[in-house]
Amino acid sequence: MTEQRPWLANYPAGVPATIDPEEFSSVPGVLEEAIARFSDRPAFSNMGGTITYAELDARSRDFAAYLLGDLKLKKGDRVAIMMPNCLQYPIAIFGVLRAGLTVVNTNPMYTPRELRHQLVDSGAAAILVLDNFGKVVQDVLADTQVKQVITTGLGDLLGFPKGPIVNFVLKHVKKMVPDYTIHGAIRFRDAIARGSKHSLPAVSITLDDIAFLQYTGGTTGVAKGAMLTHRNMVANMQQASAWIGTNAKMGEELIVTALPLYHIFALTANCLVFMKFGGHNHLITNPRDMPGFVKELKGIRMTAITGVNTLFNGLLNTPGFDQVDFSRLHLTLGGGMAVQRAVAERWKQTTGTTLVEAYGLTETSPAACINPMTLAEYNGAIGLPVPSTDACIKDENGAMMPQGEVGELCIRGPQVMKGYWQRPEDTAQAIDADGWLHTGDMAKMDPDGYFYIVDRKKDMILVSGFNVYPNEVEDVIAMMPGVLEVAAIGVPDEKSGEAVKVVIVRKDPTLTAEQVKAHARENLTGYKHPRVVEFRDELPKTNVGKILRRELRDEPAKA
Incomplete structure (x- = not known):
């Protein structure tokens, strides 16, 4: 078996060759276990506000009850979320999933054209939107099937007096909230209050139900919705947590979440994986404000951070970053784009922690390969295939290529999407008859089973x-x-x-x-x-x- 999978011989001690994607019945099943074990621990913090696992449980339950009781949504209906990182986001995600519905994560920076496509394509029945982006929703609403708009302000869950001050400054001082009018819209807090008056019916959620419609490919043409099932998400959470579990401590992790939760990397790696560990997600709303970001980092003692190369590079080039407390930092994970050697080496020098490169795609929920957490130095590889995952290099005719040769990287495992939403031809093109997902990335494998991305096929x-x-x-x-x-x-x-x-x-x-x-x-x-x-x-x-x-x-x- 290891002849075909040379990477298994190089797995770090304690990492299993396979995981059980059926240990949890669904994504909410992961949340339920975390609530049972860590109810009083902080789950998410943002802009000075914090919610515990118990509060996340209560509010997501009430939101789920509102969606089913007030809106009368049916199992499988789609609900779009259009927000940056804020406390409302995890409450909304888990509320939608607990109701047996499907989350459509939506980039808040979308233009009306892009948003219209995603809402029409997904057939979303409802959308939760931050006030800053309400005008864009107003402009496209008439062209969509959306029956209910739920709105919220960035300060709405931050308590008094901070919440109203944040909302006032954003609208009247920074002029970041354009005027908009959406008839019949309801505030998120009111939706939760209404939901608290309903009981939450028992909803049967199976591992094959679609948890997320995660849109991808917008930079290469029309964005397609990758159907990520509860099985896909639970499997990938199990794979990633098995990988980092050798040095992550239950109930003690504080992970900095600067990448947006609407992006598959932060959604799985931060929100879900660290939930299994009872971790505390510190949400950064605007990581592009680097001085503000560094100031926030100085106020916490993080144990983990994920990001893309440009984010790490930006932090390293921001005055004051070298004064952040790195004493508890043990995990830095880079993905989403190639990590550059110069950035990785400087990160190690500044923080004392290796910047470990990982590789994934929206279509693989996302993790496919990760370097060992024990890596001493940057190695230029995207790592080894994670447990229960096969990877190979194929030529243009679909034949497997020998080790060391450059060809298209293909991935097979329980984290590979069900397919593209209502696009059977695109699905057939992406996933071949043997279940291999063709990534479009040119890569090679070395004798130890490490994979190296050479580049995007089209770049x-x-x-x-x-x-x-x-x-x-x-x-x-x-x-x-x-x-x-x-x-x-x-x-x-x-x-x-x-x-x-x-x-x-x-x-x-x-x-x-x-x-x-x-x-x-x-x-x-x-x-x-x-x-x-x-x-x-x-x-x-x-x-x-x-x-x-x-x-x-x-x-x-x-x-």
Whole structure:
């Protein structure tokens, strides 16, 4: 068996080869156990407010009772949530799931066009929205099947006098809440109050029911809803918690959740995995405010933090971050995009903790591969397949490739989605007849079962017939002390078909294109050298901080 799965021989001590995806009957089953064991412990904190596991239980129960008792929603109906990280988010998630309904996580930065597509495609019956984004909902509501809008303010659960002050400042001082009118909308607090008057009926939830419709692929075309079942989510929670369980302590973890809960990484890795440990999630509403973020970090003693490369890089470049108390920090997990060596090495130097890279997709709930928690230094790999997971490299014809060869990474396991919502053709294209999910990432496996991402299939640059992988070029350029951020893309070239272009945000304003090219000549083969170097004040990014190479590629060529 280990011949086909060489990674098993390299699992850290105490990590099992398989997990039981049926230990819990559903995602709410995980919450119920946490409530029974940790009722008085803090579950979530945000902007100075905290709710315990017992309070999360009571409020999510009341919200579930409102959805079923007042709105008369039926099992399987979809409820959209459109908020950044705040205390209302976990209450809403668990309320929807306890009611036997499906959560449609919605990016609050969506334009009306993007929101309309997601609400229409999912057929959402209700939406919970933060006041800041109410205007966008107002603009699309008439085109959707949404029967009820539930609204809330960022300060609504922060108590008196802080809550009203937060809401006043956001609306009248910072002007962050545009006026909107939605007839028949109800406030979240009122919905919970109404729900408290109903009993919560016993809802039969099976592992095969859809827990989340998680939209993906918006940067590559029309966003598709990945159907993530309770089995998918419970399995991935079991896989990740088995992986980190050797050094995570029950009832003692404080994890910083800066990535939004509407993103699959934070949803599973922070909200669900740490719930199993009775962990305390410290929610960051606006991680882009780096000075504010660092100030918050100084007020807590975190044990764990997850993020993407740009988030860690941003923290390292914010004054005061080196004065944060890292004495309890034992877990830093990076995913969502490639972790750069320069960032990982500086993180270790500053915090004393290894930045462990993981790999996953929305379609795998998300964790597929994680590096051992015992990793001493950054190793450039995405890690080993997690328990009960198979991974392989396939060629363009679907044949498995030998170890060391570069091909498409494919994943199989209980965390792989049921399919794309109402898109059987897309599902058939993504998941082959043998159950392998084709990731679209080019990768290779070494003799020990570690996988290395070479790049996205579609981001690959072809220079005179040679493959150039942007990640490699970016890693090399990021090593320069004067570089804050970098993206590499292919641009048309008469001689070579494509040439490499790098777009750089400088840390040192005196950095020149010639210095960048000289550094590349020392570290990269000729055809990988950037032919074009452009400096900008910022790079286009998704709301989670992933750099959008596609947007750079699609721009009209600059002279």
